[in-house]
Amino acid sequence: MLTSASSKSKAILICVGSELLRGKLNTHASHIARRLASIGLTLDEEHTVGDELGQITQAIRQGLNSYPIVFLSGGLGPTFDDISREAAAEATGCPLWRSKALMNGIKAKFRRAHFKMPDMNIRQADLLQGAEVIENRFGTAPGQWIKFSDSQVLVLFPGPPRELYPMLEDFVLPRLKRMYPRRPMAESHMHFVNVPESIIDSKVRPIIARAQKTPGVEVQFTILAQINLVDFDIFVSAAKLPLAQKVLARIEHEVRRASAGTWYGSNMDYPLEKVVGDLFRKRRASLALAESCTGGMLAARLTDIAGSSEFLQAGWVTYSNAAKVRDLGVPAQLIRAHGAVSEPVARAMAQGARKAAQTDVGLGITGIAGPGGGSPGKPVGLVYIALATEKRVSSQRFEFSGDRSSIRQRAVLAALDILRKI
């Protein structure tokens, strides 16, 4: 069926579901692109269509005309508007048949959950001729793997991420790896903090483009950016692993130099809060937090990592001046003289938290998250972060841009960055 694929085009993702065109957020392309890159494949196109037989059929047909790997997600449920199976049959010419084994499996799933299988779920046992079943451990809709040739495959996935992701991981990626064997590959997962995404975009792309010109080497990358945080994955393959590693090392070196101190690690799955947690645990140090404008966000972030109780002894959300005085021992006179958002108060908060919780380190944050509360001398976005240890107290002044939520998030990241640099 493949009529016009170039050697570089690899995969298309077709997302089926009217809800995806009615406001529901779709994260499949982001996830699948990153997972494909990990085995040296690329996602080259994504297409979202509603629950309409004609639309789905046409999308599959077009996909099979141009791509060796066609993923489809959604429309495998039991209700009348779940019609991806029928569309796939129509587009490929492979008729549907009802698998008794599959039907019994679905019935058994319902039995285990103490439900009777509704009649409509029978349709989930319909398989395309020649399809292999992809087991769904987290739902009733099985996936289907239909291999047309040594180089072309159509994969039907259910829509929910918690069902799709394990099927991709356990069944699909290992097979694709065998179908499209890669040369030895070196990979890196670089993380950056307090860097605008546009800087990474503008500085990293030319570095990659240069590396891609190295003879005999293939370079792939994915970027995932949140506010002031960028994850950058690089995959380099070559005939011999040392060459791939050499090119990767050069890319990493250039990217680190271009990103001026914002790089903080290259492990897989390495959020900044984990870096801080690992650091405190390794040093057996304890931490107390006093948050004003971030209102508990920093504590929430650190406790998102399991095991944070080993070092995070206590946190205070001292939104009111009274709480700052009562719980942290900030002198009321200090607040009167300098205002609650000031360097001296941030320092007193850090010291107060450290003292009250008897920890090695105390951190205090006070700022103006807005939208109200700003003034010419103290604009919205002004944030002080102070760090107290046994020996000394330090503090930093920031002026963050953006709305209330961005300012708060940037303050939390800046605080994590200060903690990791201790």
Next chain:
Amino acid sequence: MLTSASSKSKAILICVGSELLRGKLNTHASHIARRLASIGLTLDEEHTVGDELGQITQAIRQGLNSYPIVFLSGGLGPTFDDISREAAAEATGCPLWRSKALMNGIKAKFRRAHFKMPDMNIRQADLLQGAEVIENRFGTAPGQWIKFSDSQVLVLFPGPPRELYPMLEDFVLPRLKRMYPRRPMAESHMHFVNVPESIIDSKVRPIIARAQKTPGVEVQFTILAQINLVDFDIFVSAAKLPLAQKVLARIEHEVRRASAGTWYGSNMDYPLEKVVGDLFRKRRASLALAESCTGGMLAARLTDIAGSSEFLQAGWVTYSNAAKVRDLGVPAQLIRAHGAVSEPVARAMAQGARKAAQTDVGLGITGIAGPGGGSPGKPVGLVYIALATEKRVSSQRFEFSGDRSSIRQRAVLAALDILRKI
């Protein structure tokens, strides 16, 4: 150019950018779908392609063949891989010309930011013949509005949401409203908490489907779901407003009945933390929080709303038992006898927070977020939430499913739900 549009097909969105196929999350379809629905239009298809002239050109051509409204986002920047303008010229046959006025405007923007305009930015002054310029208040790439007939338009947007969204709001939506005038419309924005999305999907769709059969009435809806939270927008239009309102009221009534107490409001932009905040402010009541397993997430959520300092007096993150005893006055004996995750400790935390901060209401959360720490009697996901007021202390036991992050989020939502029901 429109060759095959059905009367119901309205808009397609073409997203351009290889980064969208390299892991970057794309939220345009979700946002644009909801904004189109607000003026009675639908998004019927979304298509993401890389920075390749052929791919972009083909996508625009296909879009114009089938849809009266074709949106394109991305590829309007100044660099060599920004080629959406060229693709649009090729697909439509409208040649590009360089607008001197536009060029001067872009130069002026750079001057105001104290930069010299790089030569490559000149390309951003290239306009399709017949295009109107859409001013970009937050970046250098202007948008373009190319109207081919009274019923067909191609709109070029820059990719960044903070540039695209205002252009959509200020320029595009008002014009589309005039191009496709709607009959009178009634709308509702329903919010639900602690409800799995699948329930809303399965119960709400049939209600909408029934309403859509009412003669002379058009019903549109969008759904946006996060963990245990669902926003459901409904738009009903008819020749006369009273009929639209009547049908809308019936839908709302049926949906509220089907959602059994999980509905909490129908205002636009009404997150649960705002409901709680409004309630506390209206009653001039004050609140103190004691969080263990949620580690500050509840405080962070409440303080995300500006003005929360009026009622949220203090928050404690008492991850350690020592902090529970020292800061909240939880009897050490109680922790020894029942464990830190227990109903008596949750109650003592709520009372302790209320007493220490001298507030009207105190709330305590303790639980096992996992992945470790569970036991047969106290499984991962077990959470106690207690509420203390002057007159009484109440508490609830929950067993939440999911991973650490989901359990924590569900606990926060359950706590907000308890606060709003006071």
